[in-house]
Amino acid sequence: MTAELQTSLQDFLQYLEQQRRVSPHTVLNYQRDCQQLVDYCHQQSFNDWQQLKPADIRLFIARLHRKGLGARSIQRLLSAVRSFYHYLLKEGLVDHNPAQSVQAPKAEKRLPKTLDVDQMNSLLDNTPADTFVACRDRAIMELFYSSGLRLAELAALDLRDVDFGQQLVHIIAGKGNKGRVLPIGRTAIDALKVWFDKRDQNGLYQQQALFTSQQGKRLGVRSIQQRLAFWGKKHGISEHVHPHRLRHAFASHMLESSSDLRAVQELLGHSDISTTQVYTHLDFQHLAKVYDAAHPRAKKRS
Structure with missing residues (x-):
């Protein structure tokens, strides 16, 4: 039937x-x-x-x-x-859309959890670059935080997508099959150069994927998630560390410093600015905490 x-x-x-x-x-x-x-x-x-x-x-x-x-x-x-x-x-199989006017229940607006600047510095500065795996993981985390990439975008990167001269990374097909070009910070560039040297030392100069296993296979999304969770636990960060949390950290810290919502929207690759506006709430939360701690008339009496 x-x-x-x-x-x-x-x-x-x-x-x-x-x-x-x-x-x-x-x-x-x-x-x-x-x-x-x-x-x-x-x-x-x-x-x-x-x-x-x-x-x-x-x-x-x-x-x-x-x-x-x-x-x-x-x-x-x-x-x-x-x-x-x-x-x-x-396709001409129906003449109406019965779901068009149906409204879903309103969802409670949840703010994305992020890591503060001190937590990010702890995560990145304390991750060594001595072994193949640690060197690769450091470069992955630096790139996530530097450019605000999505997990699938980072996993799909090839060597040719990184432009060291211009300090740019080319996202060929982001969400919705839309590409974009993003700047890479100096620290992330340095980490990537160290990783490139480590790749060559392990004979992987023929591999096109940017991030690989020691066997030369492209690192998958699940493996990247596991590696970030590992370093978060190792450095004693109480919040679960995952790729999207680093993207949140990039967005909220950029917005705190610049207050340029449109620029952050472009960097994140959001088609709708309302998606980016959630980070203004995170910024307000930070300002509210500073206010409560600093303003003479806001402090609670002991």
Whole structure:
């Protein structure tokens, strides 16, 4: 009964992969979210996407919410369903998008956790560059903090993407398949040069990937996550250290120093400035703490 629904979904996923060229991770998210709608249609005896009305989508969302699915997950799921119906409209398989007007529950705005300047200095300055692995990991962390890269962006870098003369790194295909060029700070440049020398000493000058294992294989995202967590624990940092936290640190520290929201937006590769504005809240939190500690009329009486 749901064979036609399933076929349409598979065609949509193939369209995302082959024509939209979205990442495999994104395709997997779309598949997981839209499959839940297929299962719901099966339960409700729908056998045609045209049959669904906004009331059906609202009931579908309400059931997921009652089962404990969070507001953010529901927002993402609704976005996937809307995109799926846009595809069905384009293909002439439906004449309306029942998810278009459906609102997800409002999610509580959570601020991204970050590391302060002292924690970042502790993490970077205390990581040695004596062994192959430590030298590579130091360069990885310096580059994350210097340029605010996403994890997938850093993992995909090749040697040719780093321009030492101009002190730039070229992101060929960032999120949404958008490229950008980012500056690299002096300390990160120095760390990368040391890493390049270490690579050559280990006979890896033929490998194109920027960061590799000792066997010469490109370092994967999971391995990078594990290495950052290792150094965070080793240096006694109480907060879990992961790549996105270093990206948060880059953004919040840049904003604290410059107050240039548009520049930080460009550096992070955010298509919408509202995504970047969350860091203004982090900056305000920092200012509020300074105010509470320093202002004579703000201090609590002992």
